[in-house]
Amino acid sequence: MTTLQEQRPAVPNSGPRPTRRLPDLFRILCWVAAIATVATLAWLIGEIVRQSWPAISKFGFSFVSEAKWIPSRDQFGVLPFIVGTALSSLIALLLAFPLGLAIAIFLSEDFLPLPVRQVVRFTVEMLAAIPSVVYGLWGIVVLVPMMNEFGRWAVKAFKGVPVLDTLFHAPAYGNSLLTASLVLALMILPTLTAISRSALVAVPATLREGSYALGATRWETIFRVLLPTAAPGVVAATILALGRAMGETMAVAMLIGNSPRLTFSLVSPSGTLASLLANQFGEASDLQINALMYAALLLMALTLFVNIAGELVLRYTQRRTAGIR
Amino acid sequence: MAANDHFFATAGGHRTSSRAIGNQILSILCIGLAGATLIPLVSILFLVVKKGLPLLNLDLFRQLPPAAGSLGGGLGNAMLGTLLMVGIALVIATPVGVLAAIYVNEYSPTSKLANAVRFVAKLLTGIPSIICGVFAYAVIVLPDGPIVQLCKALGIPFEGGFSAWAGGFALAILILPTIILTSEQALIGVSKAYREASYGLGATTFQTIWRIVLPDALPAIMTGVMLAVARAAGETAPLIFTALFSWFWAQSLTEPTASLSVLIYNFSTLPYEHQINMAWTASLVLVILVTIANVTAQLVFRKK
Numbered sequence: 008m009t010t011l012q013e014q015r016p017a018v019p020n021s022g023p024r025p026t027r028r029l030p031d032l033f034r035i036l037c038w039v040a041a042i043a044t045v046a047t048l049a050w051l052i053g054e055i056v057r058q059s060w061p062a063i064s065k066f067g068f069s070f071v072s073e074a075k076w077i078p079s080r081d082q083f084g085v086l087p088f089i090v091g092t093a094l095s096s097l098i099a100l101l102l103a104f105p106l107g108l109a110i111a112i113f114l115s116e117d118f119l120p121l122p123v124r125q126v127v128r129f130t131v132e133m134l135a136a137i138p139s140v141v142y143g144l145w146g147i148v149v150l151v152p153m154m155n156e157f158g159r160w161a162v163k164a165f166k167g168v169p170v171l172d173t174l175f176h177a178p179a180y181g182n183s184l185l186t187a188s189l190v191l192a193l194m195i196l197p198t199l200t201a202i203s204r205s206a207l208v209a210v211p212a213t214l215r216e217g218s219y220a221l222g223a224t225r226w227e228t229i230f231r232v233l234l235p236t237a238a239p240g241v242v243a244a245t246i247l248a249l250g251r252a253m254g255e256t257m258a259v260a261m262l263i264g265n266s267p268r269l270t271f272s273l274v275s276p277s278g279t280l281a282s283l284l285a286n287q288f289g290e291a292s293d294l295q296i297n298a299l300m301y302a303a304l305l306l307m308a309l310t311l312f313v314n315i316a317g318e319l320v321l322r323y324t325q326r327r328t329a330g331i332r
Numbered sequence: 333m334a335a336n337d338h339f340f341a342t343a344g345g346h347r348t349s350s351r352a353i354g355n356q357i358l359s360i361l362c363i364g365l366a367g368a369t370l371i372p373l374v375s376i377l378f379l380v381v382k383k384g385l386p387l388l389n390l391d392l393f394r395q396l397p398p399a400a401g402s403l404g405g406g407l408g409n410a411m412l413g414t415l416l417m418v419g420i421a422l423v424i425a426t427p428v429g430v431l432a433a434i435y436v437n438e439y440s441p442t443s444k445l446a447n448a449v450r451f452v453a454k455l456l457t458g459i460p461s462i463i464c465g466v467f468a469y470a471v472i473v474l475p476d477g478p479i480v481q482l483c484k485a486l487g488i489p490f491e492g493g494f495s496a497w498a499g500g501f502a503l504a505i506l507i508l509p510t511i512i513l514t515s516e517q518a519l520i521g522v523s524k525a526y527r528e529a530s531y532g533l534g535a536t537t538f539q540t541i542w543r544i545v546l547p548d549a550l551p552a553i554m555t556g557v558m559l560a561v562a563r564a565a566g567e568t569a570p571l572i573f574t575a576l577f578s579w580f581w582a583q584s585l586t587e588p589t590a591s592l593s594v595l596i597y598n599f600s601t602l603p604y605e606h607q608i609n610m611a612w613t614a615s616l617v618l619v620i621l622v623t624i625a626n627v628t629a630q631l632v633f634r635k636k
Binding site for chain 2: 147193285
């Protein structure tokens with residue numbers, strides 16, 4: 008207390024305001040930090056636009072619509088990588104969604120005693136802590152040989168079958184779109200589970216009790232009461248997980264095979280925007296750098312769009328559940 | 333059956349009806365799916381320990397990575413590089429992040445700037461980590477980058493290129509939003525009564541922040557910083573074309589620098605068994621490092 012009083016400046020009776028150098032300095036410092044944060048994003052976007060400008064003015068929209076990536080001839084079109092990004096993240100979502108939802112339900116219901124649920128929850132959180140390269144290494148050693156076998160089998164088995172023939176088309180390799188999607192599915196599981204779980208937990212207990220009181224079974228309650236109420240939260244979780252999958256780089260770069268060929272075959276090597284950047288920036292020069300910057304701009308625009316959409320849905324959810332309470 | 337009833341029974345009690353059977357099937361399916369996710373995680377952790385452990389010894393810290401095809405060697409320069417670049421990231425991002433959070437929560441919580449900071453922090457968390465690398469590449473690695481130009485203008489001998497500075501800068505952008513958002517939560521967590529008591533005793537805003545709010549929020553802020561360390565240490569994408577890689581000890585912060593994560597990436601595609609095993613050992617070290625940071629964040633700095 009005494010220090011507080013000692014610190015009280017000897018306020019001169021005259022004058023509009025006592026001079027307080029340190030507090031003012033601190034306030035200004037905080038303001039500068041806040042401005043710097045906002046400026047960072049603007050700088051980041053501005054710098055990437057500036058660096059990609061030569062490519063934007065040269066290729067325009069054909070950069071997005073053409074399927075040629077030949078740096079030695081200064082031909083750049085990222086369509087294969089956009090298709091690869093979309094396919095790999097959608098398949099990952101398709102694989103992870105049922106699992107993530109099942110875990111979220113498992114964690115929010117009382118099937119098994121709390122300690123067991125805590126172990127599962129810890130496990131899923133642990134998945135988020137493993138570095139992306141370690142997933143990649145695991146994929147190379149464990150998944151790639153398995154997927155190599157699977158790919159060859161699938162190409163033979165689905166030959167001539169209308170849609171499946173396109174999806175499982177030769178050449179089949181261990182490093183493929185599907186291999187990358189499998190690991191992506193694992194990596195987005197924590198995001199999916201955590202947000203879905205909190206949406207399910209936020210459903211008021213009275214709704215559940217009401218449903219049970221009307222004679223509904225547990226799963227009738229889950230499907231007709233809990234999930235519809237938590238639906239916006241689950242949708243938000245799905246969108247945010249999609250954003251994460253689209254931007255994930257290292258594991259994908261290590262497993263997808265990095266081929267610039269346009270393909271819809273899941274068992275063939277492919278590429279994503281992120282894996283393209285990871286592979287080529289280190290040795291790029293001249294126009295290739297500008298083209299890669301353009302690709303980075305596209306990737307950023309895509310993920311920003313998806314993330315803002317997810318964030319908006321999440322906000323809507325929180326407002327809605329607040330209303331029910 | 334009795335035990336099963338305890339877990340799967342419903343409030344209804346139609347134990348033999350098709351509804352009850354369907355109910356139980358779904359419960360078992362749900363538990364099965366949840367349990368299935370344990371398999372890949374156990375597989376990853378098992379392999380990291382099994383393949384990483386044989387090469388783990390103290391020499392690892394002192395020796396340089398083995399060149400392609402040769403045996404022996406260690407991870408010394410990669411560990412040092414990871415620590416250096418995470419350190420640079422912290423030195424840049426922690427003051428900016430914490431001060432921005434103080435502005436946002438203490439000085440003018442409802443101002444446009446505060447809302448802009450919150451919005452930008454949210455957006456930055458969603459940006460793929462490789463974009464942070466692209467940004468650092470544009471401003472620090474390329475010779476016509478603004479920071480390189482600035483150094484030239486100020487007479488600082490820095491000519492860009494792949495460097496620990498570039499890698500650390502990329503990681504700083506990556507962890508900035510984490511630090512801002514966790515620090516803001518930490519400040520929000522400080523009891524309102526403390527602030528009111530402080531103001532009631534006649535303290536100024538600065539005195540309240542410095543003597544009351546910050547000391548109380550410090551453990552939670554440190555938690556955020558440790559989470560950021562865990563995130564930054566495991567990242568590869570921002571480093572592969574900013575810090576690149578080096579086979580030697582770092583002589584300065586302005587040259588290409590090795591890191592554990594980039595070493596794993598580079599070694600994973602080499603056709604030599606010893607290098608692959610070294611990648612596993614690096615994975616083990618990295619997982620241990622990240623886990624220590626995470627556990628420290630959760631336990632040591634946790635607020636009572």
